[in-house]
Structure formats: structure tokens, C-alpha cells
Amino acid sequence: MKETAASILSSLADQGFRMTKLRKAIAGIFASNCLPLSADELMGLLRSGETAFNRATVYREIAFLKEQGVIQEIQFLHERVKRYELASLDHHHHLVCLRCNRVEDIVLENDLVEQEKSILKSKGFKVTNHMLEFHGICRGCL
Amino acid sequence: MKETAASILSSLADQGFRMTKLRKAIAGIFASNCLPLSADELMGLLRSGETAFNRATVYREIAFLKEQGVIQEIQFLHERVKRYELASLDHHHHLVCLRCNRVEDIVLENDLVEQEKSILKSKGFKVTNHMLEFHGICRGCL
DNA sequence: CAGTTTAATGCAACTAAGTTGCGTTTGTCA
DNA sequence: TGACAAACGCAACTTAGTTGCATTAAACTG
Structure with missing residues (x-):
């Protein structure tokens, strides 16, 4: 079940959540990245896009997507950062x-x-x- | 194989490491605590002893004991702190x-x-x- | 299409957990 | 007992993430 950015966004929209620039960008990144990303790596990928996003906002979006069950959190033993990947994998x-x-x-x-x-x-x-x-x-x- | 504080300390002493107050106290705590402790919990237990120890020193001792293979690091998914337990369990x-x-x-x-x-x-x-x-x-x- | 509403955002200040540099103390061994 | 390196304390720093609050912008409403 390979989820696309569009399918993530539309299922969120169905629940009355907005389709913001950041949400679109992050959905696109998770849909095309199968390996678990840290918040920092995610921000790096976002920075290479056109718009700049704030750190706090990115963390809030991660929390939101986790809450909605779109992504799941992973913690590797040797690392200090949390990582995230699509929950639908x-x-x-x-x-x-x-x-x-x-x-x-x-x-x-x-x-x-x-x-x-x-x-x-x-x-x-x-x-x-x-x-x-x-x-x-x-x-x-x- | 239930390890004692004494057996931990003597195996370290055999390798030429010192037997300091902090090392003795921490060995005692790990030997009598079977559940994984965070650095902060460890410091709490140390505080209830007679001597006060510095945060940096406690972290350095944890790093040392990990390096020596006395304790091992554990990371729970829902937590942000690292935990430690005897490696010999x-x-x-x-x-x-x-x-x-x-x-x-x-x-x-x-x-x-x-x-x-x-x-x-x-x-x-x-x-x-x-x-x-x-x-x-x-x-x-x- | 303008007005309204509230989700989402940016900023700055804060917190938690751990690290580092450096000068001082202390355990151990000659 | 003196020397020396391991261990220590202090303070300042870093990393990863959080929070309060004022502002902006999706999306719905008429």
C-alpha cells in the first residue's frame, strides 16, 4: 500500500484540516522518502524548496501528523533524535x-x-x- | 549471574581503574536495582546518600561504565532520556x-x-x- | 467576491538532557 | 611521602524540542 502525497492530504482534508504549503511539502517528502527522517533532516529537505518554514511550525506539523496516524515515530538506540516514517508502510x-x-x-x-x-x-x-x-x-x- | 557491587568494582580495579566514592555508590545502585535507571534517577538515588556528586561527573561515570561494558544503554520509544541497566543481566x-x-x-x-x-x-x-x-x-x- | 472564523504560522524565549574545557583534587603506586 | 594521571567540580555551551502570544491565511458563508 504505497501512499501518495495526494492521498495523505485528501484524507486529512476529509476531516476538515487545511491544506497548507507546509503540509503539502511534508506530505510530498514522506511519500517519496522510504527511510525514517529526523526533524532536522526534514527541515533540510524543506529548505531546499521555495518557502522557508519555521522550526516550531515544523515540529508542530510533525506532532499533528503523528497524532493523525499519518506518520510514526522511531527511536534508534545510538541516536538522540526521533525519526519519522509513513505509518502506512x-x-x-x-x-x-x-x-x-x-x-x-x-x-x-x-x-x-x-x-x-x-x-x-x-x-x-x-x-x-x-x-x-x-x-x-x-x-x-x- | 547476579553481579554484585564488589564484583563490578574488583573487575574494574583489575584493569587499573580507581575505586572512587562515586564509582562505589553507582556500582551499589546498579547491583541492587534491576530496572533501567535514567541519569536523573541515578542522581536522585545518589543525592540520598551522604556525598553530593556533580552532574557532569555522573554523566562521565555513566559513559565510562558503558564503555567498560558494565552497563548497557536502553532507549524507550516514548521517552527522551536514555536509561541504563547492568549489562550482565x-x-x-x-x-x-x-x-x-x-x-x-x-x-x-x-x-x-x-x-x-x-x-x-x-x-x-x-x-x-x-x-x-x-x-x-x-x-x-x- | 468580501467578510469571518479559526487553524496554522512566526518569533522569541524557554526547557530538558547531556557535553566540554579547564583548573583542582585525590587514589594509587613507586 | 611524593608524583602523576584518573577523576572531579564548576560554569558555560549545545542539541533537540516546546510554549505563549500576537499575526497570517485557508476555507467556509452570505
């Missing part, structure tokens, strides 16, 4: 190279749904989300 | 309750070693570490 995890910092998506064979069910049974803990990142050395850096 | 993951923030340790039945092997084969990526946290609602909050 197929469920996957990340391989993070500690040498070159490159991030690769990975879809696991046996996902963690079974694990989560057994956690509910054994611990009474209802898992709503999980976060799994592999850290190591990528093919190019080995 | 048996391999486990965490259940983080989004309501009460309580953290529970969990040992998974089938760990991710097989997964990591298959990642090496299929992607040429050598996993050295992974990070898996489950987020949800705990028994008490359900």
Missing part, C-alpha cells in the same frame, strides 16, 4: 549500520504477533506496539 | 506500560538469535545487538 523493522549509519528496512519471516499473544496470556500485559531495531555492520562496511 | 526485553510507565522485564521463549543468523545470510548484515521493547497496558492498568 508494511510492518517492518530496521537494520542500522553502526559504521556508516545507513538504515535498511527488513520484514521478518515470523513476526511478533504470536509473541504478543503469549505475553497477554502469561503476563496480562496488552501489547499495543513494539519496537525492534537490529544494530550491526552492513554488507558494505563488513 | 540475562538477555531480556521490556514491557513498558504507557499508562503507569512501569517497566517489567521479559524473557522471550524463542529469542532472536535465529532471526539474526538469517539476516546475515539474506542481507549480509552482521547484527551485533538488537533492541526490542513492547509497549502497551499492564495488568494493573487494564
